[in-house]
Amino acid sequence: MRFMVKKLIRKIKNSYAVKNYKNIYPYVKPYWSRALAAVFVTIPVGMMDTAIPWALKNYMDSITTGKSSIIVSYMPFLILLFAATQSVFTYLATYLNAWVGAKISAGLKYDLFKKLMRNDASFFDKNVSGTIQMRFNTDVDTACSGLLNHLKMFSTRIFNSLSLIIALFVISWRMAIVAIIILLFALYPLTTIRKRIGGIVEQTVFSGSAIATHYIEAFSGNRIVTSYNLYDYQKRKISDALDFAFKLGIKMTQRTGILSPIMHLTIGAGIAIIIWFGSYLILNDLLTAGGFVAFTTSVIMLYQPIKSMGNDFNSVQLSLMAIERVFTLLKETPAIKNRPNARRLTSVKNKIEYKDVCFEYEKDRPILKNINFTANVGETVALVGNSGGGKTTLVNLLPRFYDITSGSIFIDGVDIRSLELDSLRDKIAVVFQDNFLFGGTIRDNILLGKENASQEELEQAVKSACLKDFVSKLDKGLDTEIGERGVLLSGGQKQRVAIARAFIKNAPIVILDEATSALDNKSEAIVQKAIDNLMKDRTVFVIAHRLSTVRNADKIVVVNNGEIVEIGTHDELINKNGAYAALSNIAGR
Secondary structure, eight states: OHHHHHHHHHHHHTSHHHHHHHHHHHHHGGGHHHHHHHHHHHHHHHHGGGHHHHHHHHHHHHHHHTOOOHHHHHHHHHHHHHHHHHHHHHHHHHHHHHHHHHHHHHHHHHHHHHHHHTSOHHHHHHSOHHHHHIIIIIHHHHHHHHHHHHHHHHHHHHHHHHHHHHHHHHHOHHHHHHHHHHHHHHHGGGGGHHHHHHHHHHHHHHHHHHHHHHHHHHHHTHHHHHHTTOHHHHHHHHHHHHHHHHHHHHHHHHHHTTHHHHHHHHHHHHHHHHHHHHHHHHHTTSSOHHHHHHHHHHHHHHHHHHHHHHHHHHHHHHHHHHHHHHHHHHHOOOSSOOOTTOBOOOOOOSEEEEEEEEEEEETTEEEEEEEEEEEETTOEEEEEOSTTSSHHHHHHTTTTSSOOSEEEEEETTEEGGGBOHHHHHHTEEEEOSSOOOOSSBHHHHHHTTOTTOOHHHHHHHHHHTTOHHHHHTSTTGGGOBOOGGGTTSOHHHHHHHHHHHHHHHTOSEEEEESTTTTSOHHHHHHHHHHHHHHHTTSEEEEEOSOGGGSTTOSEEEEEETTEEEEEEOHHHHHHHTSHHHHHHHHHHO
8 A cells, every 4th residue: 555655656746747847837936926816816716606506505495495585685686796706806817827927938938049049050950940930939838828828717617616516515415426426437538638649749749830831931932932933832832731730630639529528428417317316315305405406506517617628628738748848948958068167268379270070960971081270370271172072061160060070179279169169159250151130220230249349349340341331321321221131231231241240249260151152243342352351360261162262361271072182372282283273273264
């Protein structure tokens, strides 16, 4: 017996409900008083329902015995008073639950967003936008709104049921026992819900994220859809996703929809049994007519909510599973993080060294193999080679967008994995081929490089990035809105805003990843001038297909198929007549 009790306690402690409570409690704690008030307010809401059967009992007994009472005279007014009071408490419970729920939801979303921002690049490579939207945002809404919307209902029903059960035993303990047995039979199907829906829920989340991804792609890729007439293609994709979601929804209904009909049938049979048994008790003078009416009314009020509880309980289970997914995310540790006792990088004084660096995105599929080279402070190192050879991957390892598979990268003799991530990335400015600009103004996007920059620093960055003439022609200047992703700017203008952002950051290391390759000749000339300004007195890594842009580099590293095949200056490599010379000949044709 003791063993069984211990086993039961252990099972309760390890149950998903207890685990979810432990996880969500820190988010409830700051608003504990309001959350508790929301629960307490439901006590009178639930218990006041017992006023109706008690009033009916007194009314019927008074009528059948011919004895009038003050309760009979004022019963309509008492019922109205109870209903009004119950309405006030119901509103308070709804308001408090909504307030607490919104706060908890906001707290969870904030922490999830922080977690999302700290995920490494490989996480974003593996997850589509719809999945991230569902897991980091929608799941929180499902979890919080589902649970808190039902919390008021369940807590009200609990107190309502307890008060009605007490009333049943007071009126007739014999009938009360029968009513409770029927109630247990009616509630039993609810214990099978989690098992029934467990296998479908994850697929449903996946299907929802796939649909969200199609909408996001339709928005972001609208010009490609239009220019290539991809309407039918996009419609087929969304149609397939919607069909899959439909099939999952039907499967969910098939597995859970039977619960409510079973409970309806059980409850109906129970009421029939109680009426038959009550009639027997009346005939044998074991129950008054008023008691029978009050008992029957109480049972109907007790059983009625149970009929629809199958669907409600199903929603609660989905909310609990959403909470599990949310806290699974919160507990995940990013692959790239600070080591214990990580050192702060305050400056870059001597050199950056790649030593025997190997890297692979997928196991046993190497992208970089034994990379060895050194970039001294103030040098410009150009990375050239065949497309897909690993140049971008090579520079992405320096700010630890990814961690190397083996080997080491040193800054002034210190392995970058031993440095604080934020301090490392503070010393590196990156200008990509397609730079992301945030919705807002030109000023907002430039100041992302240094939020507390002075007006003088801002003006110098604008001038150095060759933006001054362009900005001066705008009615609102730097405060001009640029649209989502900078859609209202040309490619060259976006690049110069990104360069200004890098300027104001004033980092000692600059990475230029094909920053001019997508521009026309006129835009490239302006952007190249801005880049030349940015490169002054900095250690620069340049990736370029156009070899004319790297002729003056201090060091040219030729990377083909993940390996360094040549290192030298432009003249040295041309005279060597190797891979770089071959690239130069192709470019010159």
